[in-house]
Amino acid sequence: MSTSILLQHSRTISGMLHTRIFVRFMGGGPRTFPGGLNKWQWKRLHEKRAKEKEKRLLDQEKQLYEARIRSNIRAKLAGKPDPNLNPDTNTTSYSPMSPENHIKALADRFMKEGAEDLWNENDGPLKSSLAKSSERPELSGPNQRPTSINSPIDLRKLISGGVNISQNCENFTNSHNYTKTRDYSMQRGSDFGSKSDSMKHFQPNLVPEQRKFRRNKSTSDNELGHGLGDHSAKNFADDSADKLGNASNSRKASDLKKHRSFSSHKLRRSWRNESSSSDHEDEDYGFDSDDEGERRGRSVGAIGSRAALGKYDMKMTKRVPLKELEDETNFAREVELLRRELGKKKLARNEEENSEKGEEESILSHRRFDECGLSSLTVKALTAAGYVQMTRVQEATLSACLEGKDALVKAKTGTGKSAAFLLPAIEAVLKAKSGNANPRVSPIYVLILCPTRELASQIAAEAIAMLKYHDGIGVQTLVGGSRFKDDQKRLESDPCQIIVATPGRLLDHVENKGGISVHLMGLKMLILDEADHLLDLGFRKDVEKIVDCLPRRRQSLMFSATIPKEVRRISQLVLKREHAFIDTVGLGCVETPAQVKQFFLVVPLNLHFQVVHHLLREHIRQTPDYKVIVFCTTGMLTSLMYALLREMKMNVREMHSRKPQLYRTRISDEFKESKRSILITSDVSARGMNYPDVTLVIQVGIPADREQYIHRLGRTGRESKDGEGIILLAPWEEYFLDELEDLPLDKLPLPDIDPETKLKVEDSMWKLDNSVKEAAYHAWLGYYNSIREIGRDKTTLVELANQFSKSIGLQRPPPLFRKTALKMGLKDIPGIRIRS
Numbered sequence: 001m002s003t004s005i006l007l008q009h010s011r012t013i014s015g016m017l018h019t020r021i022f023v024r025f026m027g028g029g030p031r032t033f034p035g036g037l038n039k040w041q042w043k044r045l046h047e048k049r050a051k052e053k054e055k056r057l058l059d060q061e062k063q064l065y066e067a068r069i070r071s072n073i074r075a076k077l078a079g080k081p082d083p084n085l086n087p088d089t090n091t092t093s094y095s096p097m098s099p100e101n102h103i104k105a106l107a108d109r110f111m112k113e114g115a116e117d118l119w120n121e122n123d124g125p126l127k128s129s130l131a132k133s134s135e136r137p138e139l140s141g142p143n144q145r146p147t148s149i150n151s152p153i154d155l156r157k158l159i160s161g162g163v164n165i166s167q168n169c170e171n172f173t174n175s176h177n178y179t180k181t182r183d184y185s186m187q188r189g190s191d192f193g194s195k196s197d198s199m200k201h202f203q204p205n206l207v208p209e210q211r212k213f214r215r216n217k218s219t220s221d222n223e224l225g226h227g228l229g230d231h232s233a234k235n236f237a238d239d240s241a242d243k244l245g246n247a248s249n250s251r252k253a254s255d256l257k258k259h260r261s262f263s264s265h266k267l268r269r270s271w272r273n274e275s276s277s278s279d280h281e282d283e284d285y286g287f288d289s290d291d292e293g294e295r296r297g298r299s300v301g302a303i304g305s306r307a308a309l310g311k312y313d314m315k316m317t318k319r320v321p322l323k324e325l326e327d328e329t330n331f332a333r334e335v336e337l338l339r340r341e342l343g344k345k346k347l348a349r350n351e352e353e354n355s356e357k358g359e360e361e362s363i364l365s366h367r368r369f370d371e372c373g374l375s376s377l378t379v380k381a382l383t384a385a386g387y388v389q390m391t392r393v394q395e396a397t398l399s400a401c402l403e404g405k406d407a408l409v410k411a412k413t414g415t416g417k418s419a420a421f422l423l424p425a426i427e428a429v430l431k432a433k434s435g436n437a438n439p440r441v442s443p444i445y446v447l448i449l450c451p452t453r454e455l456a457s458q459i460a461a462e463a464i465a466m467l468k469y470h471d472g473i474g475v476q477t478l479v480g481g482s483r484f485k486d487d488q489k490r491l492e493s494d495p496c497q498i499i500v501a502t503p504g505r506l507l508d509h510v511e512n513k514g515g516i517s518v519h520l521m522g523l524k525m526l527i528l529d530e531a532d533h534l535l536d537l538g539f540r541k542d543v544e545k546i547v548d549c550l551p552r553r554r555q556s557l558m559f560s561a562t563i564p565k566e567v568r569r570i571s572q573l574v575l576k577r578e579h580a581f582i583d584t585v586g587l588g589c590v591e592t593p594a595q596v597k598q599f600f601l602v603v604p605l606n607l608h609f610q611v612v613h614h615l616l617r618e619h620i621r622q623t624p625d626y627k628v629i630v631f632c633t634t635g636m637l638t639s640l641m642y643a644l645l646r647e648m649k650m651n652v653r654e655m656h657s658r659k660p661q662l663y664r665t666r667i668s669d670e671f672k673e674s675k676r677s678i679l680i681t682s683d684v685s686a687r688g689m690n691y692p693d694v695t696l697v698i699q700v701g702i703p704a705d706r707e708q709y710i711h712r713l714g715r716t717g718r719e720s721k722d723g724e725g726i727i728l729l730a731p732w733e734e735y736f737l738d739e740l741e742d743l744p745l746d747k748l749p750l751p752d753i754d755p756e757t758k759l760k761v762e763d764s765m766w767k768l769d770n771s772v773k774e775a776a777y778h779a780w781l782g783y784y785n786s787i788r789e790i791g792r793d794k795t796t797l798v799e800l801a802n803q804f805s806k807s808i809g810l811q812r813p814p815p816l817f818r819k820t821a822l823k824m825g826l827k828d829i830p831g832i833r834i835r836s
Ligand SMILES: Nc1ncnc2c1ncn2[C@@H]1O[C@H](COP(=O)(O)OP(=O)(O)OP(=O)(O)O)[C@@H](O)[C@H]1O
Pocket: 386, 387, 388, 389, 390, 391, 394, 411, 412, 413, 414, 415, 416, 417, 418, 419, 560, 561, 687, 688, 689, 690, 714, 718, 719
C-alpha cells in the first residue's frame, strides 16, 4: 500500500504541470459580488469559466498533437521524410515546441500521478482491460463478468509498474521512426518531489505509442468485440502480421471506425420524493440514504456523489477516443507483444506481493502512538482501548494534522480513519484550552460533521473513550430525531468543546439563532467524515451554509474511503488551497479491502427474495458465527425484506430512517454486540458504521453509485478481517457492473433453489400485510424512476414495477395519486393506476 501526499498543482495553459504555492483564495474580500452572487457562487462561476477555457485549450492541443502524429505516420508509411522536419537542418520546421517536446509536455501533463483531474472525457476511463485481466487472472474463466466497453490502457500504471517497454516497443518504434526508448521505469515517491524526479526518467518518445496503443486497442476491440485482454484479441494479434498490410486491411480499418461511447452509469435521481411523501402520507417513495438529507427533503435528487456535484462537475457520459488512424493497423501486433510481456511481469509481481501478503494485509503500521507527540493522557486512553500501534492511515496523516495543515484523506473502509481525525482534534482542544484559560463563553473548538445519526453517536463514543483521562473536555452530538429544545438545554447545561453533528440539525441550530453560533466563534478545527457524501447535493448546501458561519482561521480535515475527482476539485469549499491530499489507497489500486471476496449474481427480479433467503441459509450453514448485513434500496423495501425473513423465522433486525430514533439506537447497539444475526437495512448503515465481525454483506439491487457500493461492502472485512460481499442484480441492472469494472468481482452461478423452499418463501410472502407490500411497490417505483438509466423509459419502468408488484404477491399494482404520477412523469403510462 503506498502512501502518497500530493500537493495541489496548478495547470498552466502551456499544458505543463507546475507546483506552485497558492495564495489563499477564500479569505477576506467582500461577502457579496457583482450580480448579487455570494462568494461561493462567485467562486464557482470563475471555476467553471476557467475549466471551460482550459478544456478548449486542451482540445486544441490534442488536435495539434494528433495531427502531428498522423502526419508523421503517413509520411513514414509513404516512405517520405517527416513533414514536421526541416530537410536542411533535420530539425522541426515550426516553433516554439518540437513534436518531441510537445509530446513530452503532454506526457508530463497527463501521465503524472495525481494529474488524473486533467483527463477529460475524451481520454476515457483510466483503467485498462489489459491491466485488469492481468491483475485478475482468476477472472478469465467462465465466471468472468462482461468486459466493459473499450477501456483504454492505463499507461500511467504501466509506467509506475516499472516495466521496461523499450525492448517490446523496439519493432514498433523502429517502424514508426520514433527514437528508441530507454528504460523509463518510474518509482513511486512518497511526495511530489520524488515523483517529479522520477518523471524525468520518463521518455517522451513513448507517448505516441501509448496513445496509439489506446487508439488501436479501440480498433481491435471494435472488430473483435473484446478488450485486448481477451482471447480473441490475442488470436487476432497473433494473426495480425498476416492480416495487416494486405489490401483488405484498409477496408477493414475503415469498417472499424465505429465510435463507441458508454454512459458513465452514474445514477441520477430525477424525481424527488419529498413532494409525494408530504402530499400523500400513505404513499412512500422515499429513499433512505441519510437522516438529514432525507428529513430536509434533499436527499433524493442528491444521492450519488459524482452525479450530484452541481452542473459544472457533471459528467453525463464518458467517451472513449476512437479516432482510429486508418494506416496504423499493424500496431495490434506490437500491442500484443507488449501485452504479453506486461502480463508476465504483472503476474511475477503479484506473486511477489502475495508472498508478502501477511505484511500487506495488516492495517497496522510499525509506529506506536507514544512516538508521535500525542499527550500522555491520550496515549494512556488509547492503550486502555487496545490501541498501541497506529494504523497506516493514522501514521500517514497524524503528523500533517498535528502540524495544523488542512488535509483531504482517502483510506479504505475499516482502517481507522475515525481515530486519525479524533486524535488531532483532541490535541487541538488541548492546545486551544491552554491558550484560552478563561473564555467568556465556552467555545466549541472542534466540529465534526457526518451524514448519519448512528455514525455521529459512534464517533462521539470513540472520542469519549480517547478522552477517558482528560478532565474538562466534553463531547456532544447534535443530530435529528431528538427534540431541538432538548439539544439547547443540553448545550447550556453541559458545555462541550467537541461537537459531532449531522449537517441538518446543526444548521437548524445555527439558523434558529440557538446560541450555538457564539460558541462556534472559537472553532479551531472542522472535520468532515464521509466528506464526499457531505459534498453531495443532499448535504452540500447545508455544509456550505455551516462553513460560512465558521471562523476562517481554522484547520479543516476531510476523510473518506472514496474521493471522486469532482470532490477533489470542490474540496476547497472547505479546505485551504494549499491542503495536503493524503491517499493511502494509491492511484489505480483497488479501493476495496483485499481480503473481502466480492461476487455478483444476476437473477430475474421475481426471484430476488427467494435468492436472498437462499444466500442467507447457505451462509448460515457454512459460517457458525455469522453476522450479515442486507442492504435494500429504500426504507420500505427494507421493511418488506425484514417482514418476510422474520416470517421465515430468521434472526433479523430492521434499520432505516423511517424508524423512530430510539428504536434505531437500540437496534444499532444490539447488532454491534450480537452474533449470529442479520441486519436488514437501508443506506443509513452504509457509511462509517463499525459493526464488528460482519461476515457477509448482501446488496439487493443497484446502489446509488459506485461509492455507495464500496461503503456498503466496507461494513465487512474491517481491520483486515475476512469478509464477503454479494451484489444481487436483475438482468436490466447488470449495466451497473461497468461502474465496478476495476473491482475484483466474480460471478456467482444462479443458485438452485429447491421447490419446497420456493413454496415456503411464497407462502410467507402471502402472509404479509398488504400495506407493507404496497408501500414497497411505491418505493420501488420511486427509486428506479429516479435512476436515469432505468427511469427514462417510463413504459419499461412501469412494466418492471408491475413485475415486482406481482413477485411480492400483489394482485394488482397499487394505484398512485394523480399528482404523484404527474410528478414522476408516469401519468399516462400504460400499467399505472391512478387513485380516484
Ligand atoms: N490504532 C488502532 N489499533 C487497533 N485498532 C484500531 C486502531 N485504529 C482503529 N482501530 C479499529 O479499527 C476499526 C475501524 O475503525 P474506523 O471505524 O475508524 O474505520 P474507518 O476507516 O473510519 O471506516 P469507514 O470508512 O467504514 O468509516 C475500529 O474497530 C477501530 O476500533
